[in-house]
Amino acid sequence: MITLYGVYRSRASRPLWLLGEIGCDFTHVPVIQAYRLKDAKAEDAVLNTAxxxxxxxxxxxxxxxxxxxxxxxxxxxxITLHIARRHGGGFGPADGSEQSLMEQWALYAATSLEPPALEILLAVESGGDTLPETRAAIRVSAEKLRRPLNRLERHLSGHDWLVGNRFTAADINTAECLRYAQGYPALLAEYPHVSDWLARCQARPAFQTFWARREAEPA
Ligand SMILES: N[C@@H](CCC(=O)N[C@@H](CS)C(=O)NCC(=O)O)C(=O)O
Incomplete structure (x- = not known):
């Protein structure tokens, strides 16, 4: 039996979305980030990262x-790759080549997408287009995303999904890292195949359920 630690408003989103797709039983322990506990001593408050x-x-x-x-x-x-491989059926790899491709997309997401996408999220949250300094920071981070997005756009111009012509854990890992850049829609609008793929991913009932639970958590 899987035990998953982490609230919906965190990178636990990735395995939580996948577990919803698979529909398997698991124990969820909603550990929260210590820095989000503003008025309490983190060690003494609800179960948290400290x-x-x-x-x-x-x-x-x-x-x-x-x-x-x-x-x-x-x-x-x-975690998402492990759950997909061991419990995921068609959401996981069908063979060694698909396993390698899923690992490749996860590493691409972690190294090429997530850092600049996260910079965009933080800049949008702290001012976005309203402040000259955050507007400039968003432009710089968007520039860092253009090469990896070109690569993703090329792939998706010939495929509906990242691996094996079906929705898999590779789509979840990649879509969740790219989600951080959605606060700057002008960038993603430059990549129509990426935008359509992201919309397809996020239209899935398991994503919608995950998102409703995330929204129900205190911000
Ligand atoms: N590379 C790690 C990053 C984990 C991470 O940064 N988690 C954040 C929440 S999304 C966290 O626990 N922050 C609390 C802290 O760093 O104190 C992963 O993808 O699991």
Whole structure:
């Protein structure tokens, strides 16, 4: 049985979305980021990333973490790949080549997409187009995304999905990293195949359910 640690408003989104797609039973422990507990001493508040009980699970003090039949993993994209491979049926790899492709897209998402996309999210949240400095920061981060987005656009101009002509964990990992850049729609509008693919991913009932639960959590 899988135990997944981490609230919906975190990178736990990736395995939580996949678990919703698969529909398998799991235990969800909604550990929250310590820095979000504004008025309490983090160690004493609800289970959070600074709680001794959680540090015993993940000494790095970050979410998500996952336990599955004695295996502990503490990286969201690796967790999603593991769940897909062991429990995911068609959401996981059909063979070794698909496994390699899913790993490739996860590493692409982590190294080429997530850092600049996260910069965009933070700049949008702290002012966006209203402040000259955040507007300039968004432009710089968007520029860093253009080469990886060109590569994704090229792939999606010939395929509906990233691996195996079906929706898989590779789409979840990549779409969730790219979601951080959606606060700057002008960039994604330059990549019509990427935009259509992201819309297809986010139209899925399991994403919609995940999103409703995320929105129900305190911001
Ligand atoms: N590379 C890690 C990053 C994990 C991470 O940064 N998690 C954030 C929440 S999305 C966190 O736990 N922040 C609390 C902290 O760093 O204190 C992953 O993808 O799992």
């Amino acid at each position: 709680s001794p009980d959680y540090l015993a699970v993940n000494p790095q003090g970050q979410i998500p973490a996952m336990e599955d039949d004695g295996l502990l993993l503490t990286e969201s994209l690796a």
